[in-house]
Amino acid sequence: MSTETSGTLPLASEQNIVASRQLVRTLCLQLKFSLVDQTKMITAASELSRNTLVHGGGGHMRWEFVERNGKRGLQLHFEDQGPGIKDMGLALTDGWTSGGGMGLGLPGSKRLVNDFEVHSEPGLGTRVSITRWK
Amino acid sequence: MERIPILRMGSVLLVTIQVDMQDQTAMALQEDLAEKIAKTGASGVLIDISALEIVDSFVGRMLASISGIARILSATTVVVGMQPAVAITLVELGLSLEGVRTALNVERGVQLLERARRGASLEH
Amino acid sequence: MKREQAALLSSLGAGEGHVIDAWLDGTGVTDSAVRRSMTVEAKEIAKALGDGLAAEGDLASLQHGGWAELRHVLETLSSSRAARGQTAGDTSRFILALKKPLFAGLQQQLAADPAALMDAIWATTTLIDQAAQYTVSTFQQAREELIKRQQEELLELSTPVIKLWDGVLAVPMIGVLDSNRTQIVMETLLQSIADTESALAIIDITGVPTVDTLVAQHLLKTVSAIRLMGADCIISGIRPQIAQTIVHLGIDLQGITTKATLADALSLALSRSGWRITREA
Numbered sequence: 001m002s003t004e005t006s007g008t009l010p011l012a013s014e015q016n017i018v019a020s021r022q023l024v025r026t027l028c029l030q031l032k033f034s035l036v037d038q039t040k041m042i043t044a045a046s047e048l049s050r051n052t053l054v055h056g057g058g059g060h061m062r063w064e065f066v067e068r069n070g071k072r073g074l075q076l077h078f079e080d081q082g083p084g085i086k087d088m089g090l091a092l093t094d095g096w097t098s099g100g101g102m103g104l105g106l107p108g109s110k111r112l113v114n115d116f117e118v119h120s121e122p123g124l125g126t127r128v129s130i131t132r133w134k
Numbered sequence: 135m136e137r138i139p140i141l142r143m144g145s146v147l148l149v150t151i152q153v154d155m156q157d158q159t160a161m162a163l164q165e166d167l168a169e170k171i172a173k174t175g176a177s178g179v180l181i182d183i184s185a186l187e188i189v190d191s192f193v194g195r196m197l198a199s200i201s202g203i204a205r206i207l208s209a210t211t212v213v214v215g216m217q218p219a220v221a222i223t224l225v226e227l228g229l230s231l232e233g234v235r236t237a238l239n240v241e242r243g244v245q246l247l248e249r250a251r252r253g254a255s256l257e258h
Numbered sequence: 259m260k261r262e263q264a265a266l267l268s269s270l271g272a273g274e275g276h277v278i279d280a281w282l283d284g285t286g287v288t289d290s291a292v293r294r295s296m297t298v299e300a301k302e303i304a305k306a307l308g309d310g311l312a313a314e315g316d317l318a319s320l321q322h323g324g325w326a327e328l329r330h331v332l333e334t335l336s337s338s339r340a341a342r343g344q345t346a347g348d349t350s351r352f353i354l355a356l357k358k359p360l361f362a363g364l365q366q367q368l369a370a371d372p373a374a375l376m377d378a379i380w381a382t383t384t385l386i387d388q389a390a391q392y393t394v395s396t397f398q399q400a401r402e403e404l405i406k407r408q409q410e411e412l413l414e415l416s417t418p419v420i421k422l423w424d425g426v427l428a429v430p431m432i433g434v435l436d437s438n439r440t441q442i443v444m445e446t447l448l449q450s451i452a453d454t455e456s457a458l459a460i461i462d463i464t465g466v467p468t469v470d471t472l473v474a475q476h477l478l479k480t481v482s483a484i485r486l487m488g489a490d491c492i493i494s495g496i497r498p499q500i501a502q503t504i505v506h507l508g509i510d511l512q513g514i515t516t517k518a519t520l521a522d523a524l525s526l527a528l529s530r531s532g533w534r535i536t537r538e539a
Contacts, residue, residue, distance in 0.1 A: 003326040014156045021154060021188060036445055039188065039219040040226065046190040047227075050157070070398040094228060105191050108227040134403075214488060218448035221483040236488035238455050243488075 006064035011052045011078070020049040020061050027063060027074050031134055040112040041074065041132045047105045048078040048128050056080025056126055066131065073114070073133035081125040088120065138163045140170055146178040146247055147171065147209075152185040160196045167200055171207045177254065178247035179204050182240055184215025194229045201234045210250040211235065214243040260314075261374060262381040267311040269363030270304060278304060280359035285352055296352070299335055303356070306331040317381040320388040332389060333396045340400035349397055353390040357383060413442045419450040426527045427456045428520065430495075432465035440476035448483055457489045458531060460523045464495030474509045481514050490530075492516070494523035 009020055024045040028038040045061070052059040059080030066075045085091045094107040106128070110116040115131035135158055141148040147170055149163065167179060181197065183189065189197075201211040214237045224231065237243040270277060278300045287293050306328040315324030332353075339349045360382050368375035417439070422428045429447050433439075447459055461477065463469070469477075481491045494517040496504075504511070517523040528535065 003323055003329075005321075014158060018154055018156055036219045036222055039223050042188050043190050043223050043227065046188060046192075050190075050192065070395060070402065072399065105227070108191070108229070111226045111228070112223065216487045218445065218452050218483070218487065221448060221486040222444065224486055225479050225482045230482075231486060236486060238451070238457060238488040242455075242457070 006062070009061045009063070010058075011049050011060055011080075012058045014053070017046060017049045017053060021046050023061075023063070024074075024076065027065075028132075031065070031072055031074055033074075033132065033134060037132060037134075041130075044109040044112040044130055045076055047109045048076070048130070051105070051128070052078045052080045052082075052126075056082030058082075059125075068133070071133050073131050075115075075129065075131040078128045078130075079125065080127075084122040084124055084126055085118070085120040086122050088118070091118075135159060135162065137166060140166060142170075142174060142176070145174075145176055145251065146180055146244065147174070147176045148180050148182070150182040150185070154188065155193065157192055160193055164196055164200055164203070168203050168207070171204055171209050177209050177251045179209055179211040180240065180243045180247060181211065181213045182215050182243075183213055183220075184217070184239070186220065187217065189216070189220045189224060191227065191229055194224060194227075194231055197234050198231055205233075208254070210247055210254075212237050212243040212246050214238065214240055260317075262317060262378045263311050263314060265364055265367055265374070265378045266317075266360065266382055266385075267308060269360055269367060270308055270311070277359045277363065280362070281356050284355040284358050299352075300356075302331050303328070303335070303353075317385045320385070320392055328389065329392065332393050333400075336393045336397040337400040340397050340404060346394045346397040349393045350390040353393055354386060357386050360386070410442060413439060417443045417446065419447055421454060421456070422460070422524055423528060423531075423533075425454075425456045425531050426458045426460065426524070427451065427454065428460040428462060428524075430462045430465060430520075433467075435466055435469075435473045435476065437472070437476065440473070440480065444476075444480040444483065447480065448487065451484065451487060451489050458492065458527045459484055459489060460492045460494055460520065460527060462495040462520045462523070463493060463500070464497070464520070466495075466500075469500050469503055471507055471509065474504065474507070478512065478514075481512075492523045492527060494518070494520045 009023055010016055011020065021042050024042045025038065028041055033041065049061060052061070057080060059078065059082070062077040062079065064075050066073045091106050092110075106118065109128075109130065113130040114133050115129075117129045118126070120126040135156070136153070138149060138151060138153075138155070138159065147167065149167070151163075153159075155163075170176065171179065179200065181200070186193070197213055204211045212235045213231075216236060235246065237246050278297060281300055282293060282296055285296070287296060310325045310328045313324035315328070316322035320329065336346075336349060361379055364375060364378045364382065368378055416433075417429060417431060420428045420430070427447070427450055429443060431443065447461075450456070451459060461480070463477075466473070477493065481493075484491045492515045493511075496516050496518060515526065517526060
């Protein structure tokens with residue numbers, strides 16, 4: 001049984017997206033998340049991994065076990081050095097049903113986790129960080 | 135790259151998704167189904183996702199696409215066996231899967247397709 | 259292996275039974291049954307400590323890989339103490355009581371070298387303090403998890419899912435609907451739908467005093483999830499005031515069938531499922 005509390009996974013190919021789902025599943029099992037919480041976290045990771053690959057030109061997913069006020073959680077960072085998000089407001093607009101938004105699925109992923117942060121600079125890259133607490 | 139097998143049961147095409155699919159596998163399934171519906175003149179497509187623990191927006195959109203393509207080719211699609219946690223997550227994600235019919239299990243799915251087929255033939 | 263680790267290891271191992279006894283004496287426990295169970299715990303901790311030292315665990319950091327077994331043993335200790343209703347302080351004191359016999363052992367070994375003795379004592383106290391702190395933080399966690407589980411069980415008990423008929427389930431919601439509550443009900447109901455393969459669920463809100471936008475949102479999400487699975491939902495128990503509130507707030511019920519009473523909902527559910535009821539006059 002691994003005693004690692006952090007790690008990195010490259011996101012350079014489609015297989016990596018599958019690998020990220022499997023890794024996040026393992027990590028959620030270690031923290032003994034409920035099935036629904038686990039499903040939400042893995043799904044969010046899948047969305048964001050894909051974004052990193054498809055829109056960010058590839059990058060990696062950094063993971064770490066975190067703790068706050070005696071509660072344990074899983075934090076994931078999706079980082080790339082791609083073109084960055086030009087219109088953050090639009091990116092965070094829910095658009096699936098209306099056809100608007102940017103199709104990055106950021107608002108949806110945000111609803112699946114407890115903490116959500118996105119930093120992006122056009123030309124410098126993007127980092128999306130999500131956390132799910134037990 | 136593995137391709138998901140498509141079985142034929144009378145006028146219904148049956149697909150059981152049991153693996154954590156790569157994006158390309160999902161796209162290939164969509165293409166294979168479109169081709170097979172056209173080739174066999176199938177009136178129904180049943181997609182069993184009871185083994186899927188994760189359905190993200192990519193798979194969700196694939197299911198919606200298959201549904202739309204099938205409809206254009208005069209076939210009805212039904213997705214069966216969605217797990218509770220998956221349903222909860224899809225709702226939270228905001229994916230409505232508009233236009234995709236669902237049923238609790240294969241049996242109900244087949245009944246639904248049968249009703250749809252009879253309904254369609256009554257229109258002629 | 260560093261000198262401190264070696265000295266500590268031999269202080270621990272040399273008279274292990276003796277160290278354990280001295281340790282337990284230091285806790286002041288006299289009841290023999292309690293002492294017996296504590297002896298088991300003490301032995302596990304001593305073994306994990308010994309294994310960690312042999313694996314050259316870093317005395318300055320309990321997070322080091324070599325201490326994985328010790329951390330695990332401490333977590334188990336905390337959880338079981340938490341479940342038994344003991345305090346974090348008791349558990350911490352228990353760990354700290356190990357210092358005295360260890361110091362005694364170190365003193366015996368390193369009496370001739372005061373500087374080395376000082377180093378060894380310092381390293382030991384650092385490690386034991388961390389171990390005690392670790393039990394406190396994991397104790398907190400264990401208690402919170404216990405309370406959370408109990409709350410969930412209570413919630414499940416207060417919103418049972420009832421099978422009204424073949425293929426028809428009902429959930430009577432009672433009391434104020436908050437986010438947490440509705441989530442648990444949603445999960446329980448959906449799981450029941452999957453388990454019983456029931457195509458219709460009736461959510462009865464007779465016992466719900468008010469419905470605001472947030473509550474309506476939760477209910478609508480539940481219905482969406484039910485429909486995604488391939489089943490359908492009827493909401494019953496809508497009192498006139500609630501009906502007014504719903505219209506007033508502009509809540510769109512998205513084509514969900516609503517009925518004033520559970521009886522009406524059942525009647526509709528049966529006819530939708532193809533049942534016809536006749537009465538013998």
